[in-house]
Amino acid sequence: MLNTCEHCCTRVEDLTVKLGSNVILSRVNLHVNCGEVVGVVGPNGAGKTTLLRTLMGEMPYQGRISFRVGGNPSQTPKIGYVPQKLHLEKGAPVSVADLVASAVTRRPVWAGIDGSTAGRVKEVLSLFSAEHLVKRKVGDLSGGELQRVLLAIAMTPAPDLLLLDEPASGVDAKGLALFYRIVRGLRQTHDISVVLVTHDLAGIYSYVDRMVLLNRGVIAEGRPQEVLADGKLVEVFGAALWNISCLPAIVKDKGKGGDNAD
């Protein structure tokens, strides 16, 4: 069973975000429990990234966002964030070790990484099947490798809330499955709640506890099977976007209501 807000939780009430006169999010309600992986899906322009940026305190908003950490209300929860992409060209001289070392020590990496920091870096990377990437340049990593390195950084130090922005973009199916398995594994080892936003409906189906269908507001919410069964899904995504080979199988499967993969 999921914890019921014992350690950490995030509650979003009546959240509205406007950019000028443009309403990007309208009256969104969302509750993310400790130990829960919530997938927010929606088409492009649905306000998914804005939702993450608002949770991170980067956008002015109306409504209420409250966090609990260690069972107590908190204004400043530790947030781990895995961005969709980096402003880093291929070949840029930033190694994986540089980036992870920047997260574990204040000692500037341009002056070199000392032995104990290098040990910490390897230790952190090994938790995310990425220790072999330590000497590679960040700009040269494949999509899946980059996601694991960024996840390692987001988890150092361990956050209360982990936010993943479109982890599926540029990642092959095998890499994505590994990534999602690692994310689910984090629930066993940490008191953490996870929100991942994506347009990749089929990819996250078996890895999230709860799915939220977002299109400026929350259109549907519940267990993945329930959301998939909801007719609103086709309404929002449009039948043309259903060109995903495994979706028919998922939809067929929806009636069975079996447990998610763990």
Add this chain to the structure above:
Amino acid sequence: MLIDVWYNLLNTLPFEWAHYVFMKNALLAVLLVTPLFALMGTMVVSNRMVFFTDVLGHSALTGIAIGVLLGFQDPALPMLLLAVLLSVGVNLLKNMTRASMDTILGVLFAFIVALGIVVLSRRGGFAKYTGYLIGDILTVTPAQIGWLLAIAAAVMVYWFAAGNAMIFTSISSSLARSRKVNTFWVETSFTVLLALVVILSIRLAGILIINSLLVLPAAAARNISRNMRAYTAWAVLISLFSGISGLIVSFYWGTASGATIVLFAAACYAVSALFGAGKNR
């Protein structure tokens, strides 16, 4: 005086150039300024600020013009104030719009250069200011070296304090902010330091080529470096090498020192590009 120790040290060298005071001052300035430019350059290149630093350099013209209009004897203060104002302004603008800064900087560039030239060319007087365009490191005074030393110290403090924060800020500002990095502060301090470094050395390096001195060593280092330490070390080495070689060669050729240094740096870039291409093949 410390400077006398330096002068006496150079007197022991068996080279003709090492016996002129202007060359001794110039060499000291080169040893101080080139590593400083290399450090700043690594971040300028990583953060795609090359065009911005060019605007900063050219703002010196307008700074001088404002100084002339307001009756300043030494234009250093208006130049510095304008460059700092420009840095903070551009940084604010960058944070407010998500649009590309390219066009905005292009417009700014055209405006400040035109304004500077119009004011300074009144009654055909622009010739007086051409020295600023080319620069002359041989005229550097011990007092100017003192100022450069102070700014170098400030840059080192910043580099140690904000080195890792700069990496996060440069690759993703949202990621940086999620790690409690104050990205606005990191970026603004960097651009203000950049403005100070550029303006304090504009007399030595010249408006036309100061940007090359900033960009070339870092760009060359980027071709051959696999991590931040190598990037920083190579940029400093290439910058020092170009600076010392360019200064000494310009003495024998009778050419402008700044431009000669740039030629050496450009040659380093060419070699590094070839070497880098060979390694990646």
